[in-house]
Amino acid sequence: MSLKVPFHLPLVGEDEKREVLESLESGWLTAGPKVKAFEAAFAEHVGARHAIAVSSCTAALHLALLGAGVGPGDEVLTTPLTFCATVNTILETGARPVLVDVDPRTLCMDPEAAARAITPRTRALLPVHYAGYPAPLGAFRDLATKHGLALVDDAAHALGTAVAGVPVGLGTLATCFSFYATKNLATGDGGMVTTDDDELAARLRKLALHGMSRDAWKRFTADGSWRYDVEMLGYKYNMTDPAAALGLAQLRRFQAMQERRLALAGVYDEAMEALGLVAPPRPDVEEGTHAWHLYVVRLVAGGWSFGRDRLIEELKARGIGTSVHYIPIHHHSFYQRELGVRPGDFPHCDAAADTMLSLPLYPRMSDDDQRLVLEALEACRA
Numbered sequence: 378m379s380l381k382v383p384f385h386l387p388l389v390g391e392d393e394k395r396e397v398l399e400s401l402e403s404g405w406l407t408a409g410p411k412v413k414a415f416e417a418a419f420a421e422h423v424g425a426r427h428a429i430a431v432s433s434c435t436a437a438l439h440l441a442l443l444g445a446g447v448g449p450g451d452e453v454l455t456t457p458l459t460f461c462a463t464v465n466t467i468l469e470t471g472a473r474p475v476l477v478d479v480d481p482r483t484l485c486m487d488p489e490a491a492a493r494a495i496t497p498r499t500r501a502l503l504p505v506h507y508a509g510y511p512a513p514l515g516a517f518r519d520l521a522t523k524h525g526l527a528l529v530d531d532a533a534h535a536l537g538t539a540v541a542g543v544p545v546g547l548g549t550l551a552t553c554f555s556f557y558a559t560k561n562l563a564t565g566d567g568g569m570v571t572t573d574d575d576e577l578a579a580r581l582r583k584l585a586l587h588g589m590s591r592d593a594w595k596r597f598t599a600d601g602s603w604r605y606d607v608e609m610l611g612y613k614y615n616m617t618d619p620a621a622a623l624g625l626a627q628l629r630r631f632q633a634m635q636e637r638r639l640a641l642a643g644v645y646d647e648a649m650e651a652l653g654l655v656a657p658p659r660p661d662v663e664e665g666t667h668a669w670h671l672y673v674v675r676l677v678a679g680g681w682s683f684g685r686d687r688l689i690e691e692l693k694a695r696g697i698g699t700s701v702h703y704i705p706i707h708h709h710s711f712y713q714r715e716l717g718v719r720p721g722d723f724p725h726c727d728a729a730a731d732t733m734l735s736l737p738l739y740p741r742m743s744d745d746d747q748r749l750v751l752e753a754l755e756a757c758r759a
């Protein structure tokens with residue numbers, strides 16, 4: 378059965394098709410000129426000195442943590458309300474993820490709880506801009522400075538977010554973006570690390586391509602050389618040119634896409650209270666601006682005769698796709714075994730996780746699509 382309004386549909390237009398066709402005809406299927414152009418355009422968009430295009434945000438996080446010097450024996454503080462990739466990449470470095478409860482209002486990692494979790498082994502802080510809400514980077518920067526920690530942000534939801542007026546992608550050691558199919562800017566799969574640190578950027582480029590000496594990608598061009606040196610243990614994390622071509626086209630329409638997200642969020646906001654749902658929090662001016670990657674609502678306690686799980690099924694039966702962001706990290710069997718965590722350990726996260734669901738929100742949604750979502754919610758309550 379196909380849904381009337383799926384949880385997500387990508388926006389791919391003529392510009393995307395033209396860019397991808399151009400890249401296919403160029404002879405470059407892997408990292409080449411489109412990747413270079415996308416990196417340059419992205420760095421300029423964010424205002425960062427360096428943007429390193431990679432195959433996913435998972436790759437970006439792994440590289441950024443390695444670049445920050447995180448390894449065995451270290452602890453990295455992060456949130457339990459995130460996608461598994463955030464925590465897995467910490468484990469991949471050999472370090473131990475230490476989960477820290479979220480602020481009950483913003484659902485981003487709580488800086489005061491983070492301060493209490495710092496030990497002599499703590500090496501880095503890895504906050505997530507949850508749903509696109511600006512995480513309090515100022516407070517995390519203070520903690521990082523005071524305790525000599527690296528600050529890396531998971532901005533998989535946060536292209537378009539600004540923290541206290543500063544675009545996400547600046548103001549931390551490194552920022553990691555996702556261009557996964559459902560994210561605010563989509564290349565199918567893809568990711569980016571931004572940083573202002575020249576040395577870190579050079580190191581990340583090497584780590585992303587087998588640890589080979591700089592500009593190894595040029596070795597098949599006229600101005601390249603067949604010679605290269607493997608200088609360290611690296612990975613195969615590069616982006617490909619057709620993906621970067623999609624990214625270039627998506628970046629050109631990014632502002633318009635964000636405006637559509639904001640408009641849809643505004644219409645949802647007006648309707649939530651009457652539906653027995655709590656609208657997501659809105660950041661105030663000091664906090665920054667929201668990228669509206671996700672529209673996460675919570676069921677009002679006592680407002681519904683049934684719970685969240687049933688609501689998801691009822692909406693699906695009416696042709697509306699929804700999702701849950703997330704099943705918390707400490708509810709998964711692997712992390713329970715690996716980290717000794719269990720449901721209930723992070724009360725603010727647990728309370729939100731049981732009553733939350735994400736409604737469809739994407740630029741391709743029409744006003745009619747959104748009306749169908751709201752009507753279906755009303756019908757579920759009747």
Ligand SMILES: *Cc1c(COP(=O)(O)O)cnc(C)c1O
Binds near residue numbers: 432555568
């Ligand atoms: C999507 C996502 C990731 C992983 O992104 P990929 O590009 O799919 O690797 C990491 N963290 C968060 C919070 C995400 O939502």
